[in-house]
Amino acid sequence: MSRLDTRAKLSILADAAKYDASCASSGTSKRDSSGKKGGLGSTEGSGICHSYAPDGRCISLLKILLTNACVFDCHYCINRKSSNVQRARFTVEEVVDLTLSFYRRNYIEGLFLSSGIIRSPDYTMEQLVEVARQLREVHQFRGYIHLKTIPDADPDLVHAAGLYADRLSINVELPTVSGLSRLAPEKSAPRIEGAMRHLRGSIEDGHDARKRYKSAPKFAPAGQSTQMIVGADSANDTEIVTKASGLYGRFGLRRVYYSAFSPIPDASSVLPLQRPPLMREHRLYQSDWLMRFYGYSPQEVGAAADTSGMLRLDIDPKLAWALKHRDRFPLDVNSAPREALLRVPGLGVKAVNGILSARRWRRLRIEDVARLTVSIAKLRPFLIADGWKPNVLSDRADLEPLVAPKREQLELFAA
């Protein structure tokens, strides 16, 4: 590895980190809950905001790799052993100094740190933990820390990481076991899932301990997340959604991130030549949202897919499901239960809550619903309200063109 100054390393290692999508933060609370003064930063404070977390807060993170050198050879990864990229490696002190100086300049509110595997999983994990330890214990850093966890590392090291980091993540990488063994032969699905299970246990123990003893140390208070690469193997959307649902259920994940495979320079010949449409990644996020906040099962999301198990790109999965289940509509906005209203295309959680609270006082007209939504045109065929009754949906062969987004809207998104 040639000698590089910190600026050159930053350029290489920030660029190398851009392929990891799992760095949005959410659900953490201010670390200094003791109320003591002193210490740097707080995840609840405001800085320069670059991304929105699911809880609505803006947060900006310094997102880097400790090193892009790696002893593994995952086909889809630009940092794999056989890749012909320039390598760089930060020392622990360099990452600590960069984080502090960026924080003090108000460029960031936290750190996302991942790494290629150097020497061994344990050695790499030790280095990641040491960065977090120095930030917390030596510099009293109270900003957000997200550490990528190496699945094969010693559980004691992973435990130490959880005592310093707000969030830990372990990448499941690919939706199927066969995809993983073909494209990442040194990784093992059972070992990855074993590490996630172990992490879940530690996170839950940490929560229980904090409920009983205020002084108990926090353990990864923002939970764990993972990332799946989409489009590098042959898994279809139904398989991906089913896998994600299983991960949420079994490991209590806060988020599954979907990262559309992007062709890398000097790519392995076993990879596809083109990235999947960005809209596919977007539809998977919408499906994920349906499962987490709208009560859809993975089977129901799968029912919205086409015969090859792929979600439609031209309409969102909620609308696709509704069009396939026309017998469930129209719903009376003045009497339908919350779970049913959440299935109406175009009605979000906030709008449904607004409907439920308004109808306690009076009967609603379609104009009242319009005030709670962005576009009433999409909703009209699915709702009955005072003074409004649509034609019976099952009789309307022309319904889809009426409610589907216009072609120009889709092109705008693609652009």
Ligand code: SF4
């Ligand atoms: S272990 Fe991580 S960094 Fe190394 S090749 Fe695989 S995906 Fe890339």
